[in-house]
Amino acid sequence: MRILIVEDDAAVAGGVARILESEGFAVDSVARGEQAVLAATQERFDLVILDVGLPGMDGFEVLRRLRSQAEGVPVLLLTGRDAVDDRVHGLDLGADDYVAKPFAVSEVAARVRALIRRSQAHAGPKVVHGPLTLDTVARRAFLNDAPLELAGREWAVLEVLLAKVERVVSKDAIIQAVANWGEELSLNAIEVYVSRLRAKLEPAGIRIRTVRGFGYMLEDYKEK
Amino acid sequence: MTAQSLRGQLLRQLLPPIAALLALATVIAYYPTIEPATAAYDQALIDVGLALGDRIEYNDGKYSLDLPRAAERMLRTDRYDSIYFHVSAPDGAHIAGDEGMPTPPADETPADHVIAYNGTYAGKDVRVMAVMVPCNGRRCMVQVAETTYKRQRLLRYIVLSSLVPTVLIALATLMIVWFGVKRSLEPLDQLSDEIKARSPRDLRPVDAAVAPEEAKPLVGALNALLQEVAEANLNQQRFLANAAHQLRTPLAGLQAHTELAMAQPVPEACRSELEQVHLATVRTARLANQLLALARAEPGGGISAGLGPVELRQVVEGAADEWVHRAMARDLDLGFDLMDVRVYGDAFLLREALANLVHNSLEYTPAGGHVTVRTSVQGLDHRPVLEVEDEGPGIPPAERERVLERFYRAPGTGGTGSGLGLAIVREIAAVHGAKVEIGDPREGGHGCRVTLIFPPAGQRPSANER
Numbered sequence: 081m082r083i084l085i086v087e088d089d090a091a092v093a094g095g096v097a098r099i100l101e102s103e104g105f106a107v108d109s110v111a112r113g114e115q116a117v118l119a120a121t122q123e124r125f126d127l128v129i130l131d132v133g134l135p136g137m138d139g140f141e142v143l144r145r146l147r148s149q150a151e152g153v154p155v156l157l158l159t160g161r162d163a164v165d166d167r168v169h170g171l172d173l174g175a176d177d178y179v180a181k182p183f184a185v186s187e188v189a190a191r192v193r194a195l196i197r198r199s200q201a202h203a204g205p206k207v208v209h210g211p212l213t214l215d216t217v218a219r220r221a222f223l224n225d226a227p228l229e230l231a232g233r234e235w236a237v238l239e240v241l242l243a244k245v246e247r248v249v250s251k252d253a254i255i256q257a258v259a260n261w262g263e264e265l266s267l268n269a270i271e272v273y274v275s276r277l278r279a280k281l282e283p284a285g286i287r288i289r290t291v292r293g294f295g296y297m298l299e300d301y302k303e304k
Numbered sequence: 305m306t307a308q309s310l311r312g313q314l315l316r317q318l319l320p321p322i323a324a325l326l327a328l329a330t331v332i333a334y335y336p337t338i339e340p341a342t343a344a345y346d347q348a349l350i351d352v353g354l355a356l357g358d359r360i361e362y363n364d365g366k367y368s369l370d371l372p373r374a375a376e377r378m379l380r381t382d383r384y385d386s387i388y389f390h391v392s393a394p395d396g397a398h399i400a401g402d403e404g405m406p407t408p409p410a411d412e413t414p415a416d417h418v419i420a421y422n423g424t425y426a427g428k429d430v431r432v433m434a435v436m437v438p439c440n441g442r443r444c445m446v447q448v449a450e451t452t453y454k455r456q457r458l459l460r461y462i463v464l465s466s467l468v469p470t471v472l473i474a475l476a477t478l479m480i481v482w483f484g485v486k487r488s489l490e491p492l493d494q495l496s497d498e499i500k501a502r503s504p505r506d507l508r509p510v511d512a513a514v515a516p517e518e519a520k521p522l523v524g525a526l527n528a529l530l531q532e533v534a535e536a537n538l539n540q541q542r543f544l545a546n547a548a549h550q551l552r553t554p555l556a557g558l559q560a561h562t563e564l565a566m567a568q569p570v571p572e573a574c575r576s577e578l579e580q581v582h583l584a585t586v587r588t589a590r591l592a593n594q595l596l597a598l599a600r601a602e603p604g605g606g607i608s609a610g611l612g613p614v615e616l617r618q619v620v621e622g623a624a625d626e627w628v629h630r631a632m633a634r635d636l637d638l639g640f641d642l643m644d645v646r647v648y649g650d651a652f653l654l655r656e657a658l659a660n661l662v663h664n665s666l667e668y669t670p671a672g673g674h675v676t677v678r679t680s681v682q683g684l685d686h687r688p689v690l691e692v693e694d695e696g697p698g699i700p701p702a703e704r705e706r707v708l709e710r711f712y713r714a715p716g717t718g719g720t721g722s723g724l725g726l727a728i729v730r731e732i733a734a735v736h737g738a739k740v741e742i743g744d745p746r747e748g749g750h751g752c753r754v755t756l757i758f759p760p761a762g763q764r765p766s767a768n769e770r
Contacts, residue, residue, distance in 0.1 A: 092556045094561070
């Protein structure tokens with residue numbers, strides 16, 4: 081897995097690089113936007129970590145160029161400015177996620193893992209989350225290599241949660257993703273599907289956390 | 305120089321000349337009218353005098369007047385005035401009539417053999433015509449006098465009939481000036497109303513089209529000033545954006561490396577030092593964020609785009625993810641109770657206010673406790689409400705006002721706060737015309753509940769928002 085860090089501050093770049101390297105990623109670092117555009121066209125990266133406030137060509141411009149050239153590469157924005165503006169602008173331009181400075185490097189690492197997992201899920205038919213594997217083409221699930229029975233709605237809810245590991249997903253968002261046309265799904269129904277999923281997945285150490293009054297979050301899988 | 309009402313000043317300056325002009329007009333109209341009118345009365349008296357002169361007779365060296373009683377009665381008959389006459393011989397001796405008539409002024413030379421003069425007779429003002437008539441080759445004098453009642457009446461009539469229209473014209477002029485000034489000053493009133501109604505964030509130029517020509521330089525100067533302020537604001541925003549980036553980036557580097565260092569196997573003595581450095585870094589980073597937020601909440605701090613409709617629920621949902629992770633790290637149950645509520649405001653600032661409230665609640669609630677973020681409406685006028693409730697130690701009622709001040713921290717407060725969080729909340733609430741209320745949890749028990757109560761839906765914060 082290769083990651084390109086575009087950040088002019090050596091301390092930030094070094095810190096992020098070190099934690100990612102410790103997690104087994106291959107990391108390249110450049111300090112200027114122009115170099116980043118060049119590097120991304122010449123080589124293949126699995127993810128780009130991009131600072132918005134670069135000298136010269138700024139992060140947004142780099143993002144625009146990346147999107148017109150190397151499409152599909154996930155981009156994680158680092159922003160030091162007031163987050164809302166940059167986030168909206170960055171997401172408009174096609175960034176996949178953003179982290180506001182100053183940040184905990186462990187959080188950056190978590191976001192990187194989630195983004196890479198998501199892009200791989202899009203790339204191949206298989207979604208893997210710890211001991212759980214979803215074959216989205218064959219529509220078959222495996223837990224610890226044993227076949228796992230999932231009802232249609234359970235599958236749909238799980239897919240939504242798997243697409244946003246470590247992110248809070250609101251019940252409304254789940255309903256929108258799961259409900260068919262012209263069909264009303266109650267919040268209670270979602271609770272029922274989630275509790276069934278829990279019964280099946282928690283014995284294997286996969287946890288779905290309830291966020292009271294809001295929704296659910298599939299926790300990152302951690303080896304015991 | 306003291307400020308004066310333009311209208312008052314105009315009236316004060318217009319009134320004396322108008323009054324003088326009107327007085328002059330009255331006088332000018334009076335004399336040409338009064339002369340022919342009184343001349344007619346005089347002529348009637350002269351005619352009487354001439355008629356009497358014809359009746360003078362001279363016999364045997366004696367003058368006499370042949371005036372039958374009936375004729376004398378007719379002569380003396382007048383509807384309004386008393387008429388007197390006296391006929392005297394060339395030597396001045398009495399011939400007939402009323403004796404004791406005022407004598408004509410000595411220096412007067414008779415014009416057309418008539419001397420006209422004023423005098424008093426029987427205690428009354430009279431007009432006298434002394435007519436010289438030929439008698440026996442010499443000149444006799446017939447004086448005919450008349451009280452002035454008729455003349456006075458005519459005078460009054462003439463004065464009145466010329467005065468009433470002039471006074472009406474004067475009043476009309478004053479009213480025209482009054483309303484004219486009022487009407488021409490109306491655009492100025494509109495202008496000042498428009499400026500009064502503005503929020504301190506609204507730096508758009510004032511529309512000069514409605515201003516009267518004379519006020520255009522004023523509007524122009526005002527707009528130039530507004531533009532300068534807007535430019536200064538823009539510079540400040542750029543400065544803040546740059547400062548934010550410049551400040552946060554090295555802090556991010558510092559934080560990253562202390563975090564990485566702590567993950568290394570380091571000697572125990574070193575570890576606690578490292579933890580202190582890390583904590584200080586995190587606190588500094590937070591303080592930097594808060595100062596920047598405070599700067600942005602000031603007018604001109606970057607909310608120049610103005611306020612707009614904001615869905616509170618979306619503000620909460622957009623930030624929920626970040627807080628949930630922090631709550632999990634502290635083993636707290638962060639929950640939500642969200643209604644679709646719309647306020648008129650700025651999403652960035654609202655998020656910042658909420659972030660500070662949630663941060664405080666997560667900071668002060670002991671592990672295992674609950675923190676709830678709520679959006680709802682309150683009261684008969686359905687005021688939008690944004691609220692964060694926790695199970696921390698709470699804020700004693702005596703401290704609730706003071707904790708909203710900048711850098712104030714309630715005595716005995718643990719944690720690592722800067723004392724800015726609630727001040728930011730108050731500033732941001734003020735921008736939105738909202739009230740900050742600190743109370744006890746809704747369900748009772750210990751804890752703290754901070755509520756932002758916004759103006760009723762659809763109502764914009766008033767202009768004097770700060």
